[in-house]
Amino acid sequence: MSFDTKAGTRGARQPKGRLMLWVNRLMARRIRRGGKFMGFDALILRTIGRKSGEERTTPVGWFPGADGSRLIVASAAGAPGNPAWYYNLAANPEVRIDVDGETIEVRAEQLHGAERAEAWDLITAASPRFAEYQVKTDRELPVIKLVPRP
Numbered sequence: 001m002s003f004d005t006k007a008g009t010r011g012a013r014q015p016k017g018r019l020m021l022w023v024n025r026l027m028a029r030r031i032r033r034g035g036k037f038m039g040f041d042a043l044i045l046r047t048i049g050r051k052s053g054e055e056r057t058t059p060v061g062w063f064p065g066a067d068g069s070r071l072i073v074a075s076a077a078g079a080p081g082n083p084a085w086y087y088n089l090a091a092n093p094e095v096r097i098d099v100d101g102e103t104i105e106v107r108a109e110q111l112h113g114a115e116r117a118e119a120w121d122l123i124t125a126a127s128p129r130f131a132e133y134q135v136k137t138d139r140e141l142p143v144i145k146l147v148p149r150p
Contacts, residue, residue, distance in 0.1 A: 003090030003110045005074070007081040008139030014079030027059040032098060040127065043070065043099035050091035058085045062099070062146070063123050070097070070106075070146040071119050078136030086142060097146060106146040119143045 031042045040061030047056050062070040074086040089095065093108040111119050120143055124131040134141050 003086065003093075003142070005082055005086070005110070005139060005142045008137045009080060011076075011080035011137030011139070012078040012133075014076045014081055014083070024057070024059055028057055031059050032101075043072075043097045045072070045085055046096040046098065046103075047085050047088035048092045048095070050088050056085065056088060057098075058083075060085075061127070063119075063126055065119065065145055066122075067147075069148075070099070071111075071123060072144045072146065073123060073130055073133075074142040074144060075130060075133040078133035078141075080137055080139065082139070082142065086144075089144065094149070095146075105149040107149055109145045109147065111143045111145055116143050119145070 027042075028044050031044055041063070042059055043062050045058045045060050047058070048054070049056050060072045062072050065071045074082050076083040089108045095106060095108060097104050097106055120130075123143065130141065
């Protein structure tokens, strides 16, 4: 499926800058030790920068998919724009994740239609915070499925 979510026109302020980089590094270290972050199961998403070509690491919360996959949400805390890692996935969906002490090669797919709605219901039931993020913005928060590659 295509990565086609456009930026919205309203939303919360998107976290960014040096402080956010520092927080991401700190959270990545904590996730590598324990796998949890703010009450979520967490993983470290390793994307390739669409402009730089350099590896980028981002800690994200994940939810179990019905088929053994992992689901992540490009929420940016309800900001009008998608997070940078969303565009990196769009440019190169073959990525790696660090989860539960191992590195796994995965393919990222954006969910649409009924498949997205079903995943969204699972995510918001497990973490109502994402429903709050959706209310803050006029873009539909992308749900990404990470499927292990053989």
